[in-house]
Amino acid sequence: MPRHPVPHSVDDVAQLLASQQYIAGRHLATTLYLAMRMGRPLFLEGEAGVGKTEVAKALATGLERRMVRLQCYEGLDIANAVYEWNYPRQMIEIRLAEAAGQASKDRLEADIFTDRFLIKRPLLQALDSADGHPPVLLIDELDRADEPFEAYLLEVLAEYQVTIPELGTIRAAQPPLVVITSNRTREIHDAVKRRCFYHWVDYPDKERELEIVRRKAPQAADTLSREVVAFIARLRGMTLYKAPGVAETIDWAAALAALDKTVLDPEAVQATLGVVLKYEDDIARLDAETVAQLVGDVRGEVRDEVRGEAGAGWQ
Amino acid sequence: MAMSTTAPGDNAAKLAENVVHFARVLRRAGMPIGPAKVLDALQALQVVGVERRDDFYFALSTVLVDRHDQQVIFDQAFELFWRDPSRVQQSQQLRDLLGGVRTPLATESPVSPRVMQAMQAMQPTTPRKAASESPTPEISFDATLTMSRREALHTKDFAAMTPEELAETRRLIATMRMPLPVIPSRRSRAVLQGNRVDLRGTMSRMIKAADGFVEWRYRTRRLRPATLVILCDISGSMDSYTRMLLHFIHAVSNSGSRVHTFLFGTRLSNITRALRDRDVDIALAQVTRQVADWAGGTRIGACLREFNRGWARRLLGQGAVVLLITDGLDSDDADELGSEMERLSLSCRRLIWLNPLLRYAGFEARPGGIRAMLPHVDLFLPVHNLNSLTGLGAVLNAAGHRQSSPGYRTPYPAGELHGNV
Numbered sequence: 001m002p003r004h005p006v007p008h009s010v011d012d013v014a015q016l017l018a019s020q021q022y023i024a025g026r027h028l029a030t031t032l033y034l035a036m037r038m039g040r041p042l043f044l045e046g047e048a049g050v051g052k053t054e055v056a057k058a059l060a061t062g063l064e065r066r067m068v069r070l071q072c073y074e075g076l077d078i079a080n081a082v083y084e085w086n087y088p089r090q091m092i093e094i095r096l097a098e099a100a101g102q103a104s105k106d107r108l109e110a111d112i113f114t115d116r117f118l119i120k121r122p123l124l125q126a127l128d129s130a131d132g133h134p135p136v137l138l139i140d141e142l143d144r145a146d147e148p149f150e151a152y153l154l155e156v157l158a159e160y161q162v163t164i165p166e167l168g169t170i171r172a173a174q175p176p177l178v179v180i181t182s183n184r185t186r187e188i189h190d191a192v193k194r195r196c197f198y199h200w201v202d203y204p205d206k207e208r209e210l211e212i213v214r215r216k217a218p219q220a221a222d223t224l225s226r227e228v229v230a231f232i233a234r235l236r237g238m239t240l241y242k243a244p245g246v247a248e249t250i251d252w253a254a255a256l257a258a259l260d261k262t263v264l265d266p267e268a269v270q271a272t273l274g275v276v277l278k279y280e281d282d283i284a285r286l287d288a289e290t291v292a293q294l295v296g297d298v299r300g301e302v303r304d305e306v307r308g309e310a311g312a313g314w315q
Numbered sequence: 316m317a318m319s320t321t322a323p324g325d326n327a328a329k330l331a332e333n334v335v336h337f338a339r340v341l342r343r344a345g346m347p348i349g350p351a352k353v354l355d356a357l358q359a360l361q362v363v364g365v366e367r368r369d370d371f372y373f374a375l376s377t378v379l380v381d382r383h384d385q386q387v388i389f390d391q392a393f394e395l396f397w398r399d400p401s402r403v404q405q406s407q408q409l410r411d412l413l414g415g416v417r418t419p420l421a422t423e424s425p426v427s428p429r430v431m432q433a434m435q436a437m438q439p440t441t442p443r444k445a446a447s448e449s450p451t452p453e454i455s456f457d458a459t460l461t462m463s464r465r466e467a468l469h470t471k472d473f474a475a476m477t478p479e480e481l482a483e484t485r486r487l488i489a490t491m492r493m494p495l496p497v498i499p500s501r502r503s504r505a506v507l508q509g510n511r512v513d514l515r516g517t518m519s520r521m522i523k524a525a526d527g528f529v530e531w532r533y534r535t536r537r538l539r540p541a542t543l544v545i546l547c548d549i550s551g552s553m554d555s556y557t558r559m560l561l562h563f564i565h566a567v568s569n570s571g572s573r574v575h576t577f578l579f580g581t582r583l584s585n586i587t588r589a590l591r592d593r594d595v596d597i598a599l600a601q602v603t604r605q606v607a608d609w610a611g612g613t614r615i616g617a618c619l620r621e622f623n624r625g626w627a628r629r630l631l632g633q634g635a636v637v638l639l640i641t642d643g644l645d646s647d648d649a650d651e652l653g654s655e656m657e658r659l660s661l662s663c664r665r666l667i668w669l670n671p672l673l674r675y676a677g678f679e680a681r682p683g684g685i686r687a688m689l690p691h692v693d694l695f696l697p698v699h700n701l702n703s704l705t706g707l708g709a710v711l712n713a714a715g716h717r718q719s720s721p722g723y724r725t726p727y728p729a730g731e732l733h734g735n736v
Contacts, residue, residue: 085518086516185629198380
């Protein structure tokens with residue numbers, strides 16, 4: 001299967017992502033391009049639901065490389081992140097060798113610690129580029145892991161090699177494309193950020209969000225998409241505990257389309273508010289009156305917008 | 316960029332020089348940019364090309380910016396620097412121009428003169444001035460007829476101390492070692508007897524011995540320090556305790572690395588970085604420069620709301636203990652206060668309220684603000700003298716342990732947990 005070549009320019013990167021239905025701003029495309037060309041990891045920080053993980057997925061599918069995903073959590077250690085020996089099988093092997101009478105220690109050690117009994121976890125899988133093309137390594141939610149793991153990760157990212165005491169050092173023939181994401185529930189140590197190229201993923205502006213909704217939820221009518229985007233923009237302007245992200249916008253458009261709505265109305269909004277807002281305090285703030293007010297404003301805004309575009313088309 | 320009559324090679328050299336100048340300007344504005352980053356910036360510009368101004372901006376931003384809050388400084392500096400090429404020659408002018416781009420240290424807000432004097436009085440160079448202004452210390456001798464002087468100092472209220480006693484208390488606080496709360500982590504360490512079998516260690520033992528016996532190795536949980544977040548009220552009603560509390564907070568911050576401190580009165584200020592200095596006077600001087608609303612009004616609800624919205628999710632993850640030091644006398648209404656306290660208590664592991672009003676033995680929670688806050692608090696303790704501060708150490712140590720019945724917080728009514736004053 002022919003592989004997609006490495007992009008040659010920032011426009012190439014933007015087109016690559018767009019072909020996977022991911023609309024990136026020019027800043028993100030430039031950062032991605034620089035990370036690929038200069039061989040540095042990419043560090044994406046931002047609120048939950050703005051599309052940090054999606055970038056890695058789009059990149060992997062677009063470049064036709066396999067994606068290795070390491071989901072971080074507190075207490076993540078080498079046994080779960082890098083490698084582990086298959087202890088039960090090794091113990092059986094030792095027993096068999098003893099039963100067969102070959103209890104020579106050195107021979108046993110040579111037999112036991114081989115690739116056969118090695119379980120490769122994500123970081124080690126990412127270093128293995130057997131088919132000639134290094135994979136995309138996604139290290140998701142690094143802020144959930146703790147500081148000792150960050151220190152270990154820094155070591156790995158510096159040289160792209162891992163040392164297994166019984167086997168030796170395993171080096172990557174070609175360094176993988178690394179994308180690290182963080183939800184900022186904890187400050188990542190400066191050393192990790194300095195090793196990577198940092199990018200803060202912000203909420204998109206209305207035009208870009210509309211394009212995203214059109215691509216990801218094509219079943220929604222045009223007016224509905226516009227009204228959804230305008231409504232979400234107003235919600236983000238309010239002081240909510242957790243502003244809705246891009247994922248919520250897409251889900252909401254899909255949900256309303258599934259209910260056969262072509263325009264926003266207050267009842268539908270009240271019914272599906274749980275798709276957009278995830279905290280009870282925020283939902284309580286949007287009572288019936290506020291919702292009706294917002295829907296009225298939004299519909300007027302979209303009507304003017306469409307009229308303006310139609311008028312410009314006549315010229 | 317303006318077209319010049321020099322050769323393209325010269326242009327490239329000039330551009331490199333400008334980028335180096337720009338990096339120095341950013342460094343002076345407070346961004347940590349080492350030579351490695353400057354080289355990366357030049358390489359990035361080679362890769363991306365300089366035809367489009369926005370690509371140029373994005374490339375430099377990608378390489379030179381490390382944190383989200385640095386982006387603002389970078390944007391301002393970029394706007395000023397890359398406007399006109401001839402400006403680069405007049406670097407002095409540029410330095411003046413960028414004087415206003417510095418980090419908050421440069422904005423001198425008018426500080427209450429009382430606090431200024433207090434801060435000055437802490438300097439070791441002016442001890443005599445303090446002595447001449449203070450009343451004579453004979454009062455303390457009267458109280459030491461039955462107890463030793465040190466014990467008297469431990470039980471004396473901060474608000475009633477003379478400057479010498481305050482100085483001595485400060486010395487005692489500086490030598491205090493605060494045990495920070497520990498919580499069990501998900502990492503383990505090897506032990507001889509435990510409840511979790513360590514397969515890897517057992518395997519290596521089996522192979523080394525190869526004598527047919529299996530000797531189990533065990534592991535147990537490690538403990539790690541929990542994050543401590545201190546929210547301290549510095550409004551007018553807390554004025555007599557503010558000085559001592561700041562010393563105490565500095566001592567606590569220097570005991571461990573996971574301590575974040577905020578001061579609030581009419582607005583919230585994050586002083587964690589200002590307190591980093593080991594020398595307490597330098598640290599507190601930096602705090603004075605940064606905070607503007609000393610001894611002013613109290614808006615606990617609004618400040619808690621700002622903390623909940625802007626900082627709670629960044630600091631309170633992974634099991635944090637929150638110390639709220641305030642007397643609870645608020646000038647706003649109590650409903651908002653109640654809901655914000657509830658949100659705060661739901662976000663953290665333990666919420667401990669330290670209230671200097673508990674120095675009164677017969678304290679009853681009458682003010683509306685205090686009554687709204689009390690149900691959401693795990694522990695309600697006094698903080699008016701040295702004994703209460705040392706007692707806090709034991710409490711903090713136990714604060715990390717999980718409660719016996721999870722999810723149920725027992726509000727202790729006032730007066731039960733602290734000894735007789």
